[in-house]
Amino acid sequence: MTLTFADLTTMRVGGPVGRLHVPETTPQVLELLRQVTGDGDPLLVMGGGSNLVVGDDGWPGVVIKMASSEFDIDGELVRAAAGVVWDDVVDATVRAGLAGLEALSGIPGLVGGAPVQNVGAFGTVTSEVLESLSVFDRQTGQLERWTLDRCGFGSHRQSVFKRNDRWVVVDVTFRLRRSDQSRPIDYVDLARALEIEVGGTAAPAEVRAAVLALRRSRGMILDEHDHDTWSAGSFFVNPVLAEVPKRARDCPRYSDVRGTKLPAAWLIEQAGFRRGYGHDWGNGTVALSSRHALALTNRGGATTADVMKFAAHIRDGVEACFGIRIGPECDLINCSF
Numbered sequence: 130m131t132l133t134f135a136d137l138t139t140m141r142v143g144g145p146v147g148r149l150h151v152p153e154t155t156p157q158v159l160e161l162l163r164q165v166t167g168d169g170d171p172l173l174v175m176g177g178g179s180n181l182v183v184g185d186d187g188w189p190g191v192v193i194k195m196a197s198s199e200f201d202i203d204g205e206l207v208r209a210a211a212g213v214v215w216d217d218v219v220d221a222t223v224r225a226g227l228a229g230l231e232a233l234s235g236i237p238g239l240v241g242g243a244p245v246q247n248v249g250a251f252g253t254v255t256s257e258v259l260e261s262l263s264v265f266d267r268q269t270g271q272l273e274r275w276t277l278d279r280c281g282f283g284s285h286r287q288s289v290f291k292r293n294d295r296w297v298v299v300d301v302t303f304r305l306r307r308s309d310q311s312r313p314i315d316y317v318d319l320a321r322a323l324e325i326e327v328g329g330t331a332a333p334a335e336v337r338a339a340v341l342a343l344r345r346s347r348g349m350i351l352d353e354h355d356h357d358t359w360s361a362g363s364f365f366v367n368p369v370l371a372e373v374p375k376r377a378r379d380c381p382r383y384s385d386v387r388g389t390k391l392p393a394a395w396l397i398e399q400a401g402f403r404r405g406y407g408h409d410w411g412n413g414t415v416a417l418s419s420r421h422a423l424a425l426t427n428r429g430g431a432t433t434a435d436v437m438k439f440a441a442h443i444r445d446g447v448e449a450c451f452g453i454r455i456g457p458e459c460d461l462i463n464c465s466f
């Protein structure tokens with residue numbers, strides 16, 4: 130049977146996979162990258178496929194699905210290869226008595242994908258705990274050691290790696306703290322779950338357990354039996370505007386280095402698309418998660434074309450209501466809306 134991106138991504142849509150490689154060590158990753166770069170073949174690097182939607186025609190070129198598994202804890206420094214499962218790293222560091230990653234528990238995907246969109250949750254973002262990365266430059270064929278200043282973090286879910294096939298993240302080093310107390314908890318719902326004041330701390334293992342429980346209640350932990358989790362996470366990015374239109378004056382707002390950031394989930398819900406919306410729209414194969422308005426979910430049998438049609442419907446409804454055009458947060462390959 131032909132392997133498709135529906136088999137490799139968490140939204141479970143997408144057509145045939147070209148030539149798939151699954152390198153299990155970093156030397157294998159580097160050898161492959163050098164070979165593909167030399168041959169000039171189109172390349173798609175992927176991890177867990179949890180932030181990726183590929184078109185129904187698939188990707189005809191080379192696909193490298195990272196599976197490199199080197200992992201090392203040296204004092205407060207933690208180095209993991211791009212193919213290590215993200216949550217395994219979080220779990221191992223919490224068990225080793227290190228604080229820093231606990232709020233990022235339960236995020237799907239692999240280590241290499243984390244800096245690409247500077248993943249974040251419950252008030253922590255990856256760049257706050259990153260020390261350095263090994264990056265393969267496909268233009269020069271060189272492996273380089275990068276510090277944070279080169280990564281282009283700073284704005285919501287941004288980095289120089291995003292939608293840029295020049296650089297491949299090969300491994301990541303985190304600087305954590307040996308401590309029995311977590312980072313300060315600034316996220317209200319998490320503080321409430323832990324029964325502490327906002328800004329207070331708790332044991333990292335307790336924070337991890339509370340985060341996993343909260344995520345599960347929101348359909349943000351992968352579960353093959355739960356269609357609310359058949360998604361690419363947050364499908365739309367929170368828009369950052371120089372000026373907020375009058376029609377959106379009631380929208381909560383946050384300052385961002387580029388302007389004012391608005392929560393896309395609020396815009397979607399206030400435009401009339403409630404959680405769960407979509408079951409009786411179109412052919413009903415795609416709907417908003419019943420627990421999270423930002424997640425477009427595959428209810429079973431969806432194609433990428435169905436997802437794109439639904440995404441355009443939501444985007445246009447938000448634009449008609451507020452005059453604000455929202456765009457994708459996840460990476461779209463050979464598809465658009």
Ligand SMILES: Cc1cc2nc3c(=O)[nH]c(=O)nc-3n(C[C@H](O)[C@H](O)[C@H](O)COP(=O)(O)OP(=O)(O)OC[C@H]3O[C@@H](n4cnc5c(N)ncnc54)[C@H](O)[C@@H]3O)c2cc1C
Pocket residue numbers: 139173174175176177178179180181195211236237238239240241242243245246247248249250290292296297298299348349350351358360361362363460
């Ligand atoms: C249920 C659910 C919940 C989620 N919750 C969150 C959340 O709380 N916070 C959050 O920030 N995100 C969340 N996400 C999104 C997603 O899990 C993260 O963005 C994750 O880091 C993606 O990693 P991945 O390995 O799956 O990347 P993939 O989806 O495989 O790839 C994503 C992009 O990164 C590129 N890429 C992957 N690996 C590399 C590499 N080694 N070098 C260069 N480029 C690479 C790919 O080419 C692609 O463009 C969620 C997703 C789902 C499905």
